[in-house]
Amino acid sequence: MIKINKTTDALIIIDVQNDFCPGGALAVPEGDKVIPVINQLSPRFTYIFTTQDWHPANHISFKPYGGAWPPHCIADTDGAALHPQLRVKAANNLLKGTKVNLEAYSGFQGTNLRRLLKKSEITRLFATGLATDYCVRATVLDAVAEHFDVVVILDGVRGVDVSPGDSKKALSEMKKAGAFLAKSKDIAP
Numbered sequence: 001m002i003k004i005n006k007t008t009d010a011l012i013i014i015d016v017q018n019d020f021c022p023g024g025a026l027a028v029p030e031g032d033k034v035i036p037v038i039n040q041l042s043p044r045f046t047y048i049f050t051t052q053d054w055h056p057a058n059h060i061s062f063k064p065y066g067g068a069w070p071p072h073c074i075a076d077t078d079g080a081a082l083h084p085q086l087r088v089k090a091a092n093n094l095l096k097g098t099k100v101n102l103e104a105y106s107g108f109q110g111t112n113l114r115r116l117l118k119k120s121e122i123t124r125l126f127a128t129g130l131a132t133d134y135c136v137r138a139t140v141l142d143a144v145a146e147h148f149d150v151v152v153i154l155d156g157v158r159g160v161d162v163s164p165g166d167s168k169k170a171l172s173e174m175k176k177a178g179a180f181l182a183k184s185k186d187i188a189p
Helices: 031-044 113-119 132-145 166-177
Strands: 009-014 047-053 092-096 124-130 149-158 180-182
Touching (some): 009 031, 009 132, 031 124, 031 149, 124 132, 132 149, 132 166, 149 166
Parallel strands (some): 047 092, 124 149
């Protein structure tokens, strides 16, 4: 069992947005399945951070502008909003991918996440969200590089798996970098 320390641990919820859930512009298969896990865990944390893709309509990551993805999470649209079934109290919300010509998979990229974590004296992050093989992977790897301990909640993440096995490979990469992988049942209340 992993015991949560309410003064030094934080939950990070990565991109649980309408466009990444079933019916969205860039839906992660079973992306909405992370929501009950997050809703069960979130009351245990004093510190909660959410990230959201918040793209301009002509963002570089979109296919019409040379990117790999269909338009998604366009700023101030319903698709960019956090999923309405997500129940999270008083989260620090961070918007990423806000500049036309810059990709931003990691929650640390172009945000003040590092500063907020240090200011709050957070030393360990519990990572949940979408997608395992993209934004979760990038955020976790950056967190480890920034010397945070990281626990990836396996039943609280889902991947796109553009190529079969991408999520499994991403989890392996996160573990190799120093992240710990656990299921929500292994997190003590």
